Amino acid sequence: MRVFAVLLIGLAVEVTALVAAFGSWGLLPTLGLLLLGGVVGSLLLRREGARTIGAFSEAMRTRRAPHQEVADGVLIAAAGFLIVVPGFVSDVVGLFLLFPPTRRLISRRMARRAEARERELVLNLRYGRSPMAGGVVVDGSVVDGAVVDGAVVDGAVVDVRPAEVRGDRPELR
Secondary structure: HHHHHHHHHHHHHHHHHHHHHHHHHOOOHHHHHHHHHHHHHHHHHHHHHHHHHHHHHHHHOOOOOOOOOOHHHHHHHHHHHHHOOOOOHHHHHHHHHHHHHHHHHHHHHHHHHHHHHHHHHHHHHOOOOOOOOOOOOOEEEOOOOOOOOEEOOOEEEEOOOHHHHHHOOOOOO
């Protein structure tokens, strides 16, 4: 559902930008800029794609895990798709993904998110929950690094059983 909303918003922004460009510059300059963006993007796509394939081959030759190269390949493919889609906003985002410094920023964020998701998955499997359940919540309070049952008052654990079960008033353990 989230992807569908992003696509709808992107389409609305793209159409608005095209209408504004057509209203300001006219038909021929707008089409010229769209074609120029596609040509420049295609050239950059070819260059960065070849560079990434070379880096991937080098990583495989040296028996190193090609994590960064795979992330670059995915982002370059996304950039290629965005450049092929007609529009100014998609061209700008596609060109943004083709430049190595900005691509590194995004791939690092993707890697951090993947690591966090992996930790959640491992914890879910460890506690017998569905792997896709999200973060694990452990009921209890943490006192001096240990999870304890009961309420915590001023840093000490209070016995929370009813008075009739305890036989007296709540005391600190």
